[in-house]
Amino acid sequence: MTTQNPDAAVLVLEDGTRFAGRAYGARGTTLGEVVFATGMSGYQETLTDPSYAGQIVLQTAPHIGNTGMNSQDNESSKIWVAGYIVRDPARRVSNWRAEESLDDALVRDGIVGISGIDTRALTRRIRDAGAMRGGIFSGADAALDGAEQQRRVTEAPEMAGQNLSAAVSASEARVLPATAERIGNLAVLDLGVKQSTLENLTALGFDVHVLPQSATFADIQAIEPAGVFYSNGPGDPSASDTQVAVLREVLDARLPYFGICFGNQLFGRALGLGTYKLTFGHRGINQPVLDRATGRVEITAHNHGFAVEAPLDGPFESPNGYGLVEVSHVGLNDQVVEGIRAHGIPAFSVQYHPEAAAGPHDAHYLFTRFRDLVIATQEASK
Structure with a gap:
């Protein structure tokens, strides 16, 4: 009998592309439009910007979370992104203004994320094919049948036509x-x-x-x-x-x-x-x-x-x-x-x-x- 890995995660794009990685933040399933953000810093302002509602945000900068999170830099009352994708999350916070880690903030606000994937390859895919629907499946949901994961992604609403x-x-x-x-x-x-x-x-x-x-x-x-x-x-x-x-x-x-x-x-x-x-x-x-x-x-x-x-x-x-x-x-x-x-x-x-x-x-x-x-x-x- 196989044992489910609580730290497993997979990103599934609507075109069938899949990336296996590690769970980051809350566990479960999230669906949205996968987009990339090119800022080297400012991830807290990005996460709490209401403009990102409905979007799974990919950070092109490889190291995310080094400065933690603090209450002064929030742009709204909560994290709005539908999901979060990073390559190398910080193992510990190193900033005097930090009040909590990014991982803890994602868990608190129920944001499902994934880490440890080739974010450069994913960025190139989105740049060439365009922003598309995707889903992050982590924890127990990472073990869902691949066809079921794909079905959920392709049945999610597209961003075009949405009033949010x-x-x-x-x-x-x-x-x-x-x-x-x-x-x-x-x-x-x-x-x-x-x-x-x-x-x-x-x-x-x-x-x-x-x-x-x-x-x-x-x-x-x-x-x-x-x-x-x-x-x-x-x-x-x-x-x-x-x-x-x-x-x-x-x-x-x-x-x-x-x-x-x-x-x-x-x-x-x-x-x-x-x-x-x-x-x-x-x-x-x-x-x-x-x-x-x-x-x-x-x-x-x-x-x-x-x-x-x-x-x-x-x-x-x-x-x-x-x-x-x-x-x-x-x-x-x-x-x-x-x-x-x-x-x-x-x-x-x-x-x-x-x-x-x-x-x-x-x-x-x-x-x-x-x-x-x-x-x-x-x-x-x-």
């Missing part, structure tokens, strides 16, 4: 007071917002009103906002018609608007542009982006699997009647749209994360740009 904002958004509104000279109220539609983003916005002088993803334009008007912000978040932007409709009302009212990541994709849709799924997406804190207005190249933090379709050869008319708009930022690895700016209305967005937790900070100026836009709009209305 309701799963990660705040259930009720809350207010964070300004920590600098007050400018006014800011409506933040929480589609999966990160804590560091909120801290940056309060530091600009905004009383930040965090609203659930179900908020209406009337809810936004009720706080008498000086501006509106749409956050990052998971899922397919083509499945968020309600939030796009609300954003069109914001733009019609000429309220200053700033969107990041998911907020960039929804801004594109509100302008009348399409979106599409990238082959393997951009995830990590080392993505080069060109600011076309200044010619400056920024190293930026990304987490997106979808992008906006827009002309790159200069200003063009918004299909939905908002005047001239242009692509303001472009990804240098693949020429993907990384930012949009409107000429006739006070609105812009970027596809990446200027709050830059856990770095770099090249794009932090975008928060100041938004503050200046709000102040200029206030002055013009006097």
Whole structure:
């Protein structure tokens, strides 16, 4: 009689590829879209970023967990990834700020992971074939029949078409007071917002009103906002018609608007542009982006699997009647749209994360740009 190995684990991709390794974190089964993140550090911020909901995250850096976990660096109240894949997890924590090990945090939040596999080979597979559904089976579930494991993976929902904002958004509104000279109220539609983003916005002088993803334009008007912000978040932007409709009302009212990541994709849709799924997406804190207005190249933090379709050869008319708009930022690895700016209305967005937790900070100026836009709009209305 064979004895089950409680530390066994296997990763199964929808194309039939299998990787055998060791259980890491909680034991059991998890299903999701397998994606890779290229950051050498910042795994805690990645794990607690709500944008990663529904995704099994592969770290391309081989050594993960060295600095442990602490309560100060969390971007939300829990770990959101569907599963976690690393090559060599740290055997012990070596950082004075650590309060627990990464392994303990994964177990506490019920995150099933796998370690000890060839993450380079897996990354190459995803890069060549594209992000795909996968499953991690560990502990007793690692001994399940291979055909049964494959069936579970292929029956899992695909990321395309999913609206996940309701799963990660705040259930009720809350207010964070300004920590600098007050400018006014800011409506933040929480589609999966990160804590560091909120801290940056309060530091600009905004009383930040965090609203659930179900908020209406009337809810936004009720706080008498000086501006509106749409956050990052998971899922397919083509499945968020309600939030796009609300954003069109914001733009019609000429309220200053700033969107990041998911907020960039929804801004594109509100302008009348399409979106599409990238082959393997951009995830990590080392993505080069060109600011076309200044010619400056920024190293930026990304987490997106979808992008906006827009002309790159200069200003063009918004299909939905908002005047001239242009692509303001472009990804240098693949020429993907990384930012949009409107000429006739006070609105812009970027596809990446200027709050830059856990770095770099090249794009932090975008928060100041938004503050200046709000102040200029206030002055013009006097």
